[in-house]
Amino acid sequence: MTAAVDAVEGIGEDPASEGDAGSGESEREQADPLFGTGYKFSAGWNRHDEEFADMSLGTLARRLPEVMGLCLRLSWRTDARAVVMLLACQIANGVLTAFGLLATQRVLVSLLAEGPTPGRVRAAIPSLLVVGAAAMCAALLGVAGKAASGALRPKVARLAYRELLQRAVRVELLRFQQPEFKDLIAAAQFGAGWAEYMLEQISALITSAAGIAAAAGVLAALKWQLVPLLILAVVPDGVNTLVVTRRRNASRLKWLSKVRQQTRLTTLMVDQDPAEEVRLHGVDKLLLAHHDRLSEDNEAEQARLAVYAAKASLVSRAISGTTTAVIYLVLGYLTWRGQIPLATAGTAVFAIGKGTSQLAGMVTAMNSTVEYGLYLVDLADAIEQAEQAQIPDDAPAPAGPPQLIEARGLRFRYPNKDSAAIDGIDLTIRAGEVVAFVGENGSGKTTLAKLLTGLYLPTEGQLLWDGVPLGELSRPAAATHVGLLPQSFEHWPFTARWNIAVGRPEVEHDDAAVREAAARGGADTVIDELKQGLDTLIASEFFGGVNLSGGQWQKIALARSFLRDAPVLLLDEPTASLDPKAEQKAFETVMTLAEGRTVILITHRMNSVRHAHRIVVLDHGRIIEQGSHAELMRARGHYAELYRLQAEAFSLPEDER
Numbered sequence: 001m002t003a004a005v006d007a008v009e010g011i012g013e014d015p016a017s018e019g020d021a022g023s024g025e026s027e028r029e030q031a032d033p034l035f036g037t038g039y040k041f042s043a044g045w046n047r048h049d050e051e052f053a054d055m056s057l058g059t060l061a062r063r064l065p066e067v068m069g070l071c072l073r074l075s076w077r078t079d080a081r082a083v084v085m086l087l088a089c090q091i092a093n094g095v096l097t098a099f100g101l102l103a104t105q106r107v108l109v110s111l112l113a114e115g116p117t118p119g120r121v122r123a124a125i126p127s128l129l130v131v132g133a134a135a136m137c138a139a140l141l142g143v144a145g146k147a148a149s150g151a152l153r154p155k156v157a158r159l160a161y162r163e164l165l166q167r168a169v170r171v172e173l174l175r176f177q178q179p180e181f182k183d184l185i186a187a188a189q190f191g192a193g194w195a196e197y198m199l200e201q202i203s204a205l206i207t208s209a210a211g212i213a214a215a216a217g218v219l220a221a222l223k224w225q226l227v228p229l230l231i232l233a234v235v236p237d238g239v240n241t242l243v244v245t246r247r248r249n250a251s252r253l254k255w256l257s258k259v260r261q262q263t264r265l266t267t268l269m270v271d272q273d274p275a276e277e278v279r280l281h282g283v284d285k286l287l288l289a290h291h292d293r294l295s296e297d298n299e300a301e302q303a304r305l306a307v308y309a310a311k312a313s314l315v316s317r318a319i320s321g322t323t324t325a326v327i328y329l330v331l332g333y334l335t336w337r338g339q340i341p342l343a344t345a346g347t348a349v350f351a352i353g354k355g356t357s358q359l360a361g362m363v364t365a366m367n368s369t370v371e372y373g374l375y376l377v378d379l380a381d382a383i384e385q386a387e388q389a390q391i392p393d394d395a396p397a398p399a400g401p402p403q404l405i406e407a408r409g410l411r412f413r414y415p416n417k418d419s420a421a422i423d424g425i426d427l428t429i430r431a432g433e434v435v436a437f438v439g440e441n442g443s444g445k446t447t448l449a450k451l452l453t454g455l456y457l458p459t460e461g462q463l464l465w466d467g468v469p470l471g472e473l474s475r476p477a478a479a480t481h482v483g484l485l486p487q488s489f490e491h492w493p494f495t496a497r498w499n500i501a502v503g504r505p506e507v508e509h510d511d512a513a514v515r516e517a518a519a520r521g522g523a524d525t526v527i528d529e530l531k532q533g534l535d536t537l538i539a540s541e542f543f544g545g546v547n548l549s550g551g552q553w554q555k556i557a558l559a560r561s562f563l564r565d566a567p568v569l570l571l572d573e574p575t576a577s578l579d580p581k582a583e584q585k586a587f588e589t590v591m592t593l594a595e596g597r598t599v600i601l602i603t604h605r606m607n608s609v610r611h612a613h614r615i616v617v618l619d620h621g622r623i624i625e626q627g628s629h630a631e632l633m634r635a636r637g638h639y640a641e642l643y644r645l646q647a648e649a650f651s652l653p654e655d656e657r
């Protein structure tokens, strides 16, 4: 059939390859006045576009059993009974189709027999009843199959998501941040979402295949020499459907970058973030003009594709018309020569009609199954990779909150970087200390804090909690002692209550505890101003939700980490958006928290840093100074310089003091 596909593919103008005279030419064609050359991005859902557009018939046939197997195994794990029911209905449907066709032959035999017409009709009645009963049972089985599949599909999607998500949330942070893994997880989500549609396509595929098998079986039972006639009838239609689908995929790929550009322009016009510049700078006209231009290009391609499909269909219709004529001639010849009775010839016509009517559905279902299935393969891959990259939880838990955190010869390098982000650090932090990390951007403060709390494991050297390497302890258990306020903390799209309570999600908090934490973080006044207080949804993208200013959000996030009440508290730029009064209050609260706890503070606000018990100055992943504010000022080193720079920037001229 591959040769046939290639032969038909040669028809007329090919919309996808038009203008592809050499890659340089093609690149120039793809260059866009607004977006330049290329606009490739991976968004999970487009991961397999190229593979699918280039897929040969052989690859399709090879991939089909693989993806069907994956989907059926997933369905089996979800609800084995429903799968049995679904398959039984479809197979029984095929058997009934065959039965109906054989009964049709009996009807024809009776009707075409010698004798008076009333007698022949009477003789045909039992077979007619069988034909009717078979059709009715097939319809009932179809309904039962639909019900089974309807119940199974959402369950399959739920299980697929669950199997992925429960592993994804426990993957080592470093692995989770790697672009290839992110891409795989994004594609796997589509695999999970599309699993149920795949199941639908597989059902359609099995139904059509059972119909074709029934037709072939009946022809073989009547006279095996008739089977090639069915093949002769189905090949042109099958080839046509395949060719047009392949061309549509190729065309889609070629135009994908334009479609993406157009989609991007649409989002720029409807999204909130660019809304201000769009309105104030008149960017709307530019965006609309380019959107129109791309729409016109796209419409032209659609028109070309439609003409191509029409031409391909014309050729295949001509071929299938010829094959139909050949089939009728062969059947007529066989009947004339007395090799088959007239009733058999009539049934063969029914059977061939049945087979061809099922074929287009089968080819489409096959294509869709593989298309969706490639993402199911991603899902299986992602589950496996996530399983391998799980943060181990079988090690012993720490004896309690750490009294001593030590770094010895600590080195850490991000996988995609040549130089180390942490380059040989020795450091000891005792419970009860407030330690501030300072240093220029990129000096390694955040990375060091992540190592101290077990979010990353060292590339070299050791990180010890009370003398035990953190990697040898259960890190999920260690995490129960850690509270983190990250630099880019999460703006949870929840109510104000849950935005704070999410700091300790496992505990059922009363409002008093939430309000107390809010007051410590300075978020009490923020909540008082909200219409529904703690019940207010802080997510303006939803109806009834509100938005907060950057500083108000930071107060909520501070309240969240104070509610966590963890023995090791890590605050990364906790006051970057706060006004001076709120900042002062936040640092006072942090200092009062220090009792018995380890507090690690990362900040560029030198005025607040000076109250820390110890200041650690980092530069290019190394500690270059450490000590109290007074000690470091006396040393007149890097810290003293940074401090003076900020102090000078804020000092008032004589006459304004």
Ligand SMILES: Nc1ncnc2c1ncn2[C@@H]1O[C@H](COP(=O)(O)OP(=O)(O)OP(=O)(O)O)[C@@H](O)[C@H]1O
Residues within 6 Å of the ligand: 177, 414, 415, 416, 417, 421, 439, 440, 441, 442, 443, 444, 445, 446, 447, 448, 487
């Ligand atoms: N996820 C990451 N992948 C690769 N490199 C990273 C990643 N995060 C940080 N880095 C690199 O590691 C180095 C240290 O970064 P880190 O965020 O620890 O610095 P920092 O002192 O906290 O900076 P800032 O003051 O800007 O927050 C930098 O060179 C940075 O580019």
